[in-house]
Amino acid sequence: MLAEFPKAAFTAEAIKRAAYVFMDRADISLQATESQWQCMITARAGQSFTVEQLAEAFRREVLDQDLRLTIEAKTEATRTAILGLAFSRTGLQGE
């Protein structure tokens, strides 16, 4: 089954992460057209979901990954600052 995501809205990173999460349930092959990411979803043998259910869950996972990437970008500098502060006083860092 084919699931499409507009390139203008989603990064390849979000789709690749979602495909990774789905490796236990589905094989997902990714192709790019001019404007779309095209994901061919094939259910893996021996699992109980229909391919429609898998596609729906995959869309949700892509949305989640997209939001995660947005949050990561917004909070990257603060995360580095917190880790820097935390490690600077544990004695765990090298000289």
Next chain:
Amino acid sequence: MSRFQQLAEFERPLAAGYELLPFHFTALDDDNYVATNVAGEFVVLTRPDLEAFSSQSLPHTSALYDELKSKHFLIDSDSDVAIDLLALKLRTKLAPLANFTGLHMFVATLRCEHSCPYCQVSRANDDRTEFDMSEATALKALDLVFRSPNPAIKVEFQGGEPLLNFPLVRFVVEEAKRRNEAERRNLAFVIATNLAVIDDEILDFCRTHAILISTSLDGPADLHNKNRPRPGHDSHARAVAGIHACRSALGRDQVAALMTTTAGSLGRVREIIDEYVSLDFDGIFLRPLSPYGFAMKTKFYRGYDQARWLDFYFEGLDYIIDLNLSGFWFIEHYAALILRKMLTPFQPGYVDLISPAGIGIGAIAYNYDGDVYASDESRMLAEMGDKTFCLGNVHTHSFEDIFLGDALLGPLEASFAGSAPMCSWCAFEPYCGADPVFHHATQADFVGKKPLSAYCNRNMAIFRGLIQRMRSNPDVRAVFERWANLG
């Protein structure tokens, strides 16, 4: 002039809005998400709320805003100390790592008078001493023990059945205490024993040196005896008699019991718990199926069994929760470890739930022949022919070779959950671990593909199950708070 600002002052929209602090989120169920910050504090929120919060449009008058602010998920003009506080909390959680190895396991002998089918390491022949640790090996191992900077050192005797080489146990305890007169560490000893051969001489020695006994109890007699065959078919009777003898000689709290979960355990969790209750233990550790030893040997370890184990676990957990709600105090120790991470600023030192992985830096195993392993599981793997986690030998390698060599640092670095695919964006990462030994054993890869990992699948189900239970019933939350704060 008024001493306090007018109420309207607190109700006005904050001029600069708010900034997000770093957090991860993972679905809890169809409608809700769990979000955690770097210190492991968590919030449950709906998808619309998650989107509103992430797009920085959550109204500051909402209850969720207050919760997110108090738990350090956002910073506004009114809360500029959040970054320092988060760093402090994270540092508190990381602090035990700096102490380095605290648990040192001595495999006193591989001999055992039991012949448990799941055990890879024991040698049934119990009168041959070629599988005993020698005093020379023990002295070299003790040199390494005291090189560890940890102010608290625990020496645990393992086997086989370590009491079959009691002279070595005695030698190590006395020598360690002698060295500790100068070292002044907080030194403790544990003997992991099936109790079948314990006698008054050993009990006297344990009392003199305040040695803790950790025994095996798999459940009711038929199950325990089936798991643990020995001549006379009386393993359970001997364990129970031994527990009573140890308690009267050493004190009730000096005896702990651990269960091994096998296929035969899966439908019988209530009976197993009842056995622990009737023997007056105040908790049980509902252990996962091990991929080592028995499970590998019998091909028992499959995804199907993992699903059955989760049913076993949650039936047991709910049974124990009900005991607590009816006023009977009893703990499930695996849940308690996780809840301590979720609900307190502290990090329990349980090797399987630490990232960077607990191997080597949380615990180390000295085999009878002087080989040093990154964990007890690592030596089991070696007995099955895979010596990947053998860090060296006490006779031929230095402390630096063993603890700073690639055999340890390689898997530690590779498996660090903060950078592993899926773990790096998982909300449960602050509660989880890395377990490179498990992933190496099951996937031939230190990191492991987490969507295919039974370790990930099991822990994620438990993290969700615990959060769901405490959300749905405040009384359960109160029980969990007590477990978490046991220390």
